[in-house]
Amino acid sequence: DAGITQSPRHKVTETGTPVTLRCHQTENHRYMYWYRQDPGHGLRLIHYSYGVKDTDKGEVSDGYSVSRSKTEDFLLTLESATSSQTSVYFCAISDPGGTGELFFGEGSRLTVL
Amino acid sequence: ELKVEQNPLFLSMQEGKNYTIYCNYSTTSDRLYWYRQDPGKSLESLFVLLSNGAVKQEGRLMASLDTKARLSTLHITAAVHDLSATYFCAVVSFSGTYKYIFGTGTRLKVLA
Numbered sequence: 661d662a663g664i665t666q667s668p669r670h671k672v673t674e675t676g677t678p679v680t681l682r683c684h685q686t687e688n689h690r691y692m693y694w695y696r697q698d699p700g701h702g703l704r705l706i707h708y709s710y711g712v713k714d715t716d717k718g719e720v721s722d723g724y725s726v727s728r729s730k731t732e733d734f735l736l737t738l739e740s741a742t743s744s745q746t747s748v749y750f751c752a753i754s755d756p757g758g759t760g761e762l763f764f765g766e767g768s769r770l771t772v773l
Numbered sequence: 774e775l776k777v778e779q780n781p782l783f784l785s786m787q788e789g790k791n792y793t794i795y796c797n798y799s800t801t802s803d804r805l806y807w808y809r810q811d812p813g814k815s816l817e818s819l820f821v822l823l824s825n826g827a828v829k830q831e832g833r834l835m836a837s838l839d840t841k842a843r844l845s846t847l848h849i850t851a852a853v854h855d856l857s858a859t860y861f862c863a864v865v866s867f868s869g870t871y872k873y874i875f876g877t878g879t880r881l882k883v884l885a
Contacts, residue, residue: 691870691871693873701877702876703861705872705873756865763818764816
């Protein structure tokens, strides 16, 4: 199994509070992604990174920011959480130079009250 | 902008029957991936399709890719209960960097 760790795995927070989710990989893959999964929407791309300090927006980036200061870590921050950001968040990594297969973390379930 | 559509969204089928899930996408891509997700779990890679005409098989599942038609199929042969899960296709969009866009998923329920 690909070495991907997400933390925290579960979090309950209140509207307006900041939240940071962490994704850590041990595979040295260049690309890292944050997705959110909601019923009826499948997986939607929030932000992704193609190298240290290189990030770009995905389909649903409003209200989220990311940072990648090291190859192995990709942080997703909700500056001021809202109830619409209640979701399951998945981190994924890939090496497009190979098969380009995406490998997923176990997911982080976030509830915003 | 790349759009990926899957159908059906929900599929209930009897054990022993055959069925096909379809994945259509809107712009050129020659990389397509299929994933399986069990309830409450993460996504598990099933198939990697990297060229036109690619066909991969694993047990009762077979996936194919037609890049000219922008279509991939996931065929289920003689379904068994253990195949009950949600299946996603994902297509790569490349515009200088790689983005993976997912279909909405097909929830498969195999009835004994």
